[in-house]
Amino acid sequence: MKIIFFHHSSTLSGAQKSLKYLLQEIKQYSKSDELELWVVKDGPGVKNLSDLGIKTKITSFVVPFHGSTVTGMTSKLLIRNVLTLLPSILFSYIYFKKNKPDIVHLNSTSMFPAAIGAKLARVKRVVTHVREPLLNNIFGNILKYFSNKFSDAFIGISEYDLNSTRYKKVQSKVVYNFVNFNTNINQNYSISKDNSLKMLYLGRIIKQNGVEELVREFSSLSNHKVILTIAGFNYKMSDYEKKILSLIEGDNRITTIEYVDDVQNLILENDIMVCPFIEPHFSRSIVEGAMLKKPAISRNIPSPNEIISHNNTGWLYDSKEEFINQIEYLVKNKPIISKAGDAAYHNAINLFDSKANAKATYDFIISEHNI
Numbered sequence: 341m342k343i344i345f346f347h348h349s350s351t352l353s354g355a356q357k358s359l360k361y362l363l364q365e366i367k368q369y370s371k372s373d374e375l376e377l378w379v380v381k382d383g384p385g386v387k388n389l390s391d392l393g394i395k396t397k398i399t400s401f402v403v404p405f406h407g408s409t410v411t412g413m414t415s416k417l418l419i420r421n422v423l424t425l426l427p428s429i430l431f432s433y434i435y436f437k438k439n440k441p442d443i444v445h446l447n448s449t450s451m452f453p454a455a456i457g458a459k460l461a462r463v464k465r466v467v468t469h470v471r472e473p474l475l476n477n478i479f480g481n482i483l484k485y486f487s488n489k490f491s492d493a494f495i496g497i498s499e500y501d502l503n504s505t506r507y508k509k510v511q512s513k514v515v516y517n518f519v520n521f522n523t524n525i526n527q528n529y530s531i532s533k534d535n536s537l538k539m540l541y542l543g544r545i546i547k548q549n550g551v552e553e554l555v556r557e558f559s560s561l562s563n564h565k566v567i568l569t570i571a572g573f574n575y576k577m578s579d580y581e582k583k584i585l586s587l588i589e590g591d592n593r594i595t596t597i598e599y600v601d602d603v604q605n606l607i608l609e610n611d612i613m614v615c616p617f618i619e620p621h622f623s624r625s626i627v628e629g630a631m632l633k634k635p636a637i638s639r640n641i642p643s644p645n646e647i648i649s650h651n652n653t654g655w656l657y658d659s660k661e662e663f664i665n666q667i668e669y670l671v672k673n674k675p676i677i678s679k680a681g682d683a684a685y686h687n688a689i690n691l692f693d694s695k696a697n698a699k700a701t702y703d704f705i706i707s708e709h710n711i
Contacts, residue, residue, distance in 0.1 A: 350383025365698030404450035407479035408472035409619040432457025455490035473504035520694040540610035542625035550616035630688035635680035653684040
């Protein structure tokens with residue numbers, strides 16, 4: 341059985357990392373399958389995936405059609421979507437017709453042009469991974485309509501994400517994102533012993549992730565024992581990233597670092613994860629922290645609030661005042677952090693286990709498929 345996994349980006353990202361973890365596990369029990377990885381263009385994300393030992397192909401002229409809450413919709417993006425749609429469908433059709441896969445797995449709803457091409461080429465099964473909620477406007481509706489029409493099934497990484505996409509009875513399943521950290525080695529899962537509190541934001545430095553709001557809220561903290569690390573800057577900084585750097589200039593409590601692929605040691609150096617998203621979407625860092633007994637504080641927003649149990653595995657806040665009060669409370673009551681970390685870890689073992697979730701994903705991809 342030939343399965344093509346089609347990835348929508350060449351950059352280092354959560355979606356790229358999720359796909360890598362998935363393929364690492366699938367390789368172990370699908371030895372009779374012919375697996376291929378296709379990526380829309382070359383870049384650092386492709387290099388990171390290259391050590392999987394899976395045949396990899398760069399598919400020129402296939403461009404994702406964006407319309408999620410994370411990408412948003414700028415005039416530049418709209419023009420690109422319109423100009424590349426028909427060529428992307430055409431070249432997808434040509435590629436699939438030539439390579440004749442049995443199943444195509446699309447790593448994002450933005451790859452619906454490839455779904456159309458696959459069905460025109462008579463691919464038997466197309467499975468789309470829903471990794472971000474869609475915009476609640478005409479652009480999101482375009483992705484929703486064509487994804488539903490040309491996908492045989494959806495895999496959502498949260499109930500909220502899946503429900504933003506599905507509008508008819510398409511076969512669907514929620515399988516949460518997962519990590520494959522080695523948690524059996526002798527590691528220090530404890531929180532810092534002094535009276536400081538070390539917080540870590542781990543993710544893209546984009547407007548939708550609320551990094552600016554986090555910096556402004558953090559700057560209002562009067563407690564100078566609270567330390568924040570913001571990890572995820574690109575080596576080629578966007579205007580938004582430059583704005584963030586200007587906001588934190590002079591505040592020696594905030595440290596910034598570039599995107600980190602191997603995040604395990606970085607997480608272990610901190611006490612809690614922070615998720616300040618202002619647009620709903622899944623937070624991989626909450627999962628990564630939980631697997632290392634690090635609880636999270638998150639804005640109370642759909643998707644993150646699906647994987648945090650308030651006052652149990654972490655904390656949710658609705659306002660700047662609630663954020664500040666919660667952080668001040670945790671600084672004075674650090675044993676609560678350890679207790680929440682233990683709860684987060686046990687929850688993660690149940691929801692985010694790499695082997696169980698990868699197997700569930702693979703079984704779903706090939707289900708209802710008769711070769």
